[in-house]
Amino acid sequence: MEGKLTSLVGNTSTEIQALLGDRPNAKLRGKQIGGHLYKRAVDSFDAMLDLPADLRADLNQNFAVQPLEVATHKTSTDGVDKLLVHNGDHQVYECVLLPYEGRVSCCLSSQVGCPMGCAFCATGLGGFDRNLTAGEIVGQYLMLQRLTEKRISHVVFMGMGEPLLNLKNLLKAMRILHDEVGLSYRHITVSTVGLVPQIRELAKENLPIHLALSLHSPLDEVRDRLMPVNHKWPVKEVVGAMRDYQESTGRKVTFEYLLINGVNDTPEQARALVPLLKGMPNVVNLIPFNWVDTGQGFSRPSNDRIRTFRGILQNAGVNVTQRVERGHDIAAACGQLAGQHKGKFAKREQGEQLKPLPLVP
Ligand code: SAH
Ligand code: SF4
8 A cells, every 4th residue: 555655745846846856857758647646547657658767666665646435436337436535544535526518517525524513414313534645636627537527617615524624735725636637727616604703814815716615505693503514604704705805806606505394494594685685697507405304304395396486586687507416326415424334424423413613723
């Protein structure tokens, strides 16, 4: 196993050059290696045939290509691939390849587990292990790229974890995806539970990425129950931060809206969304609840209820999309990417009261 060797994935070409130290032609070699790793998703030094044989042998001795390896690979009947990966430590996390007509997208994790404790989320119910490094984030992309001949052009951070709790590594990973892999920032979506200070910090970076807020209710009493984060940054405050983000970056933000039967799918809440989102050329993306045993009896609304909710928004001029669901048979839906591998759902007992978790700064 590659184990303790320094992994090159997660470093820029310039950083790789520095890691090569005083080896001959370090600058050129750094560039070549970076090109192999990121542009061609090469997974071994032996396959970097334009490097001298002695350098390849040297690299094999002293470095690893990437920090992660595949624990499980599942393919769904509708062509979605899900990888469960780890770093030799059995802390597994997941990523998903999503081929669509005309483009290939992927869904990546930013943390192993998640400390935010949302009541409907398989990841949240399983607790938190740690942040992923930039190499582990970019490594997921590269692992998935190796499964397809088509180029993965879109990345969404909707796998395990809250990306803005891991902002430093997330920013580095996005820079590598942009500068080294060649992805457009516009094709990268970061979905957040709504951490106001981090939204403001991200705005200062002024990257043309796409930011989505998991809103899930316009009413504090409902959002409090679903998402402990709302006690700290309630609806008005977080939507205000999204508005400021949009104004300062000029990038249109979107809102994710999970629909849970009888909880947040009422016509009253659809109507309350309209004034809340006023003045933003918004898109609300509806996500019918993917069943997870939350111990709270949550279920997916009927198609009729979804249509009613959607109709109220559309009649008020709000743009609405509905998430195309894929990979059901392998539990590849976002928010479902969690520790079935570890039997983590057992961590919370049926009916246990959900308490707000402490927020990691
Ligand atoms: N932590 C970030 C990103 C990962 S979750 C966030 O919360 O936004 C990605 C999306 O999946 C979020 O919108 C989340 O609310 C949603 N999600 C979580 N559990 C879900 C479930 N059981 N069914 C449908 N969507 C879910
Ligand atoms: Fe974490 Fe997002 Fe799941 Fe909430 S929905 S627990 S923030 S991964």
